Amino acid sequence: MELIVFDLDGTLLDKSSQISAFTRDTLALLRERDVAYTVATGRTLHGARDLLEGHGFSLPQIFKNGVVIWNPDQQGYSHRFLLTQAEIQHVLEGFIREGVAPFLFTLEPGDRHAIYHPPTLNAAESRLARMLGRDGPLPLEHLSKLPATADITNVSAIGPEPAIRRVVDSIADEEGLVAYMGSAIEGSDLFWVDIHHRGGSKGDAVTTLKEELGLKRVICFGDSDNDLSMFQLADEAYAPDNAKTDVKSAATAVIGHHDADGIAHFLRERFNL
CATH class of the missing domain: 3.40.50.1000 (HAD superfamily/HAD-like)
Known part of the structure; x- marks a missing residue:
């Protein structure tokens, strides 16, 4: 079959x-x-x-x-295949250094899902946050509220292509992570990226x-x-x-x-x- x-x-x-x-x-x-x-x-x-x-x-x-x-x-x-905060912390810091707000998708005890992010830094990120908050059934929380016990399914972001590429290049040799990226529909100068466990x-x-x-x-x-x-x-x-x-x-x-x-x-x- x-x-x-x-x-x-x-x-x-x-x-x-x-x-x-x-x-x-x-x-x-x-x-x-x-x-x-x-x-x-x-x-x-x-x-x-x-x-x-x-x-x-x-x-x-x-x-x-x-x-x-x-x-x-x-x-x-x-x-x-989930990530701990320790495994992904350097990626979050890399996005923030590049002036890009990462969105963390989590799977928490009781199979609770949520999304956490720092303050948005540009119009595209703000639109993404509004879309997730309005259309999605997942709670949208500030990054500071991320529970210590939360596991992370993926980190997503949208930003200028050079900034996104620098973050992706910085993890290219890491065995535990994989990144997919491409042109964003929000603008020809913007790229989206999704990072998760390589397994x-x-x-x-x-x-x-x-x-x-x-x-x-x-x-x-x-x-x-x-x-x-x-x-x-x-x-x-x-x-x-x-x-x-x-x-x-x-x-x-x-x-x-x-x-x-x-x-x-x-x-x-x-x-x-």
């Missing part, structure tokens, strides 16, 4: 960050054929839950690029799911650098036309654009739906 693994943003979702009607209907057809599917995304559980609701995502789901796996049946995490890759999490579910083959869909680890282990890996060049090069084939239901059209042909 095969397992299909979807990245979300830039892959399964359209440009409005939604599952289109055509893709919704395609997922329903997969369920009718008993084709297993799940997600592997850089989003948090809380940032993806509403999107996935009602679309048959009943299998364990991979969040924060493989840092955690959420089991819907057990309503808990079955796999986690928590999408590839590692997909391997875990494959073994736990007893499945034979994996088919992956993704568009960005954080998808390459699962492309490497997949039996088939497909990149939408909007994917980064290195992701296209690693793919079995390049298929339609994410905003033209490229993944759904491919699935209908691939599985004769």
Whole structure:
């Protein structure tokens, strides 16, 4: 039996960050054929839950690029690679030296999630803080309130490209950390970055799911650098036309654009739906 693994943003979702009607209907057809599917995304559980609701995502789901796996049946995490404050403190200090406010996403006792950050330093950071505080279900707290017992799933930031690159370069040789970055939609001169435990890759999490579910083959869909680890282990890996060049090069084939239901059209042909 095969397992299909979807990245979300830039892959399964359209440009409005939604599952289109055509893709919704395609997922329903997969369920009718008993084709297993799940997600592997850089989003948090809380940032993806509403999107996935009602679309048959009943299998364990991979969040924060493989840092955690959420089991819907057990309503808990079955796999986690978390960071302590001591392991990430120098990264926070690096951001602050560069004039960039880091946002810390935590997993605390009782599976409580929260986001902590210092005062924002520019308009893009302020917009991000307002968005997280308004649209997200996670508490948004000042960094000074970070509990000593909190574990950190990831550190995210947005700022000028040179500043972001200097922070990323400063941890490039660290065995325990990995960083993903790219151009931010907030402005051509801004970059986003996400830093987390190196052990928590999408590839590692997909391997875990494959073994736990007893499945034979994996088919992956993704568009960005954080998808390459699962492309490497997949039996088939497909990149939408909007994917980064290195992701296209690693793919079995390049298929339609994410905003033209490229993944759904491919699935209908691939599985004769």
